[in-house]
Amino acid sequence: MASPRITTFQGNRNFRLLIVLATLSGKPIKIEKIRSEDLNPGLRDHEVSFLRLMEAMTNGSSIEISYTGTTVIYKPGIITGGSYTHQCPPGKPVGYFVEPMLYLAPFSKKKFSVIFRGITASHDDAGLEAIKWGLMPVMEKFGVRECALHTLKRGSPPLGGGEVHLVVDSLISQPITMHALETPQISSIRGVAYSTRVSPSMVNRMIDGARKVLKSVGCEVDITADAWRGENSGKSPGWGITLVAETKKGWRYFSEGIGGAGDVPEDLGAQIAYELLEEISNSAVVGRNQLALAVVYMVIGKEDIGRLRITKSQIDEKFICLLRHIQEIFGTEVFLRPVDDEDSDDLIATIKGIGFTNSNKKMA
């Protein structure tokens, strides 16, 4: 029964990414030694929940979890999509579940229309605006035009009570081959500061803090105030800000953050603004938090060579892990070469697509 060669991985690193890559490649994978050294070994609630979600969005997947939960064998089926409601566990926000769906949704049989319930913000995972304004523009560059994330309710941690609706209407057979060799120029900075169940003045204080920092770059800054109240603002008080630097070409850089206990709104606004500047200085075409999505889309593109400009500082541990996983699952390597420009030590990542086709789509 078992196929001759199952690619095996160890540890709980990049769990979602591995599952996503396996699904896209159609190859079974085995992940072992998941937190085997930990006092509480095995998969966590949110990881099991994620596997459930995968099961719902695909047809024919088989997931075997060992008795201790430290080994998972995942045999992917086809991506079917459709309508579904996913209840996210309290440990992880909806962003944790929405983010991997973005890798799969455009290559599905039916349109994705998934409602996620739970916490909508956290310190570590993607926030709603980050997905909407940070990740979806990247997808758009690869030909996925009709996708949206509707915020029905916000739910700040720890109690949550939020609800978002992910709709991906573009079904494409493969991503467009991308050539992004120039660092685009930023034309404006936009953002949203939101609050749930706290005084709306918090929002304005965050905006003030961010504006003060961004004044020095001398570009248009437009931050929207978004105060949520009543039924739709979830069960817990919370506030946060997302800043996005826009370019005319459609690429975006962004940074985000939420307030914790004892944080001062002005400081958070300023911190996120500084992080945006830092991210801009460290990135060429995409930010670090968009890099994985862009690279995976390039890998599953047409059998043609796509190029993406990156900076040296974007090559970090995470990036190397990503490339190794891609190599192990797809057998494709990414070539890096320096740009022709002498003033810059940026690199061009050259990726040959594997010629992935959405098996649910007829080829034209």
Add this chain to the structure above:
Amino acid sequence: LQASKNRKKKWDIGKLIYMNNISPADCIKRWRGEAEDETVSDVESETEEDFFKQRAAGSEKVGVDDDLEKFKPHFETFKKLVAKWSSADSIKHRFLGAPKASAAHE
């Protein structure tokens, strides 16, 4: 591989990325030229001793592992960022229509 231990050697990041016996963190270190000398020989001989070491480092390692799943990239602390970005001149060229006055005198 043993011969290339020389610190002065310039590593090609393109190759380094796919050397699976070198941990990603080491790749970065070597590429930036800050590797300690022993790393290479360590990789081979480590297996046996490491068995014990890993137990001890277990708790710390979990933290590192979870880091990769994190969406938000790593940033310096607030104070360092404030110090670094007291002036945004270094990225002025990235903005369209930024006032030329301050960019010009650079």
